[in-house]
Amino acid sequence: MGTYNRDNDAISRFCRVLAEIPRGQVVTYGDLAEMAGYPRAARLAGQVLRRLPGDTKLPWHRVINAQGRISLPEPRAQRQRERLECEGIALIKGRVDMGKYRWQP
DNA sequence: CGTATGACAACAA
DNA sequence: ATTGTTGCCATAC
Numbered sequence: 362m363g364t365y366n367r368d369n370d371a372i373s374r375f376c377r378v379l380a381e382i383p384r385g386q387v388v389t390y391g392d393l394a395e396m397a398g399y400p401r402a403a404r405l406a407g408q409v410l411r412r413l414p415g416d417t418k419l420p421w422h423r424v425i426n427a428q429g430r431i432s433l434p435e436p437r438a439q440r441q442r443e444r445l446e447c448e449g450i451a452l453i454k455g456r457v458d459m460g461k462y463r464w465q466p
Numbered sequence: 467c468g469t470a471t472g473a474c475a476a477c478a479a
Numbered sequence: 480a481t482t483g484t485t486g487c488c489a490t491a492c
Contacts, residue, residue: 368489390474394488402488403474409489410473424473432473441473 386464429456
């Protein structure tokens with residue numbers, strides 16, 4: 362493997378933070394990026410999440426946008442809603458109560 | 467090397 | 480509350 366990977370280090374950092382998000386809590390894309398060492402790179406967080414394998418064990422569903430809404434196209438949005446509800450996070454009118462479930466270490 | 471794109475966010479009106 | 484604009488960072492072409 363003489364090839365060199367460009368951003369596996371950054372990906373690792375995102376995944377490490379992602380894995381730390383407690384069950385029943387959520388963070389925004391901006392939060393995730395900042396905790397991973399990329400402040401103001403919310404869109405990058407989305408790119409990383411999008412690349413995750415479909416069978417990942419990481420809690421990708423605990424990441425939502427700053428408005429408390431799901432930023433995912435159907436049918437994955439439905440899966441995210443289900444996973445959130447399984448953790449006791451209800452969506453009221455399509456929104457998560459950030460004041461209540463936002464993770465702040 | 468310039469442009470367009472995206473699981474975003476902050477701000478102006 | 481809603482819509483439009485601008486800023487952000489890495490990728491894809």
